[in-house]
Amino acid sequence: MSPYTPEDLNNLVQAITTSPKYAQITPSLVERIAAEELEKRADYKSALKAARTRLHQVTGAFLAPDINYAKWADILKSIPPDNTQELQAFCQRVMRLHNSTAERLPYIEQFFRTALADISPVDSVLDLACGLNPMALPWMPLAAGCTYYACDVVLPMLAFLNQFFAASGTQGKAVPCDLSACVPQQKVRLAILLKTLPCLDQLDKSLGPRLLAELNADHILVSYPAKSLGGREKGMRRTYTQQFSRLMEGTPFRVREFDFPNEMVFLLSR
Ligand SMILES: C[S@@+](CC[C@H](N)C(=O)[O-])C[C@H]1O[C@@H](n2cnc3c(N)ncnc32)[C@H](O)[C@@H]1O
8 A cells, every 4th residue: 555644554553453452552563563564555454454463463362362450450469468379379370361471381480490590590680572471580590689671562461560560579660662663771681582583573584683682681581482372383493493593693692502392492691
């Protein structure tokens, strides 16, 4: 539909965000995808369909539909601050709402203990495209008083994570950040990029290399899914091993590799 007018773009963004599922996504990402689809598609109707599909692929596909964050926040408030066991059980329940964290739950403690053994305790973290991964904080080998920054594009989820940080006594902050538009610049010991590079590749293939080059972190924990959301392997290990090797070409990183049932994990160190 090229050329399109600013009004066409505005109408498309409005049409996309009539769905509550897409209204909760950072506007810059919705606008970016809407503009790209207007550029590519022959007419408005196919641009709308394609934009919704892409937004679903990069965000909606992972989250349970209609999460009632207010309900979860109320349950969180009812947990006494010193009841670690109850808080951990709560975190596990919430992590089941996001496919990525749900898959990691059977081995969550081993996951972080193994992958971060050489650099723990970690005193500052930047969790990028975090999903609900900050709820795994009780299982991470972090230093007392660790600062935990997190970002994603799903706005009510970020508000809920800030409530979780406050309730769990974590020095943490979750902020909206569309990684296709900016690279956070906080200086941290560890940046976390779990199962996110394939999503970002769908937006722009240059984003992965740019992130790795520009993040201000001593170490970056990167992972790829080893199975599809439906649980099939579909050659994903081979595909992502090749992708990761290409991503590492010419970079200064020392790489440690870990293998988990659903996930291929790499710790990159400068
Ligand atoms: C496969 S999930 C991974 C979630 C989490 N890192 C984990 O492994 O538990 C991908 C995440 O990327 C987020 N996302 C998608 N596009 C993004 C973008 N442009 N900027 C920041 N986050 C994005 C989605 O909302 C989703 O939470």
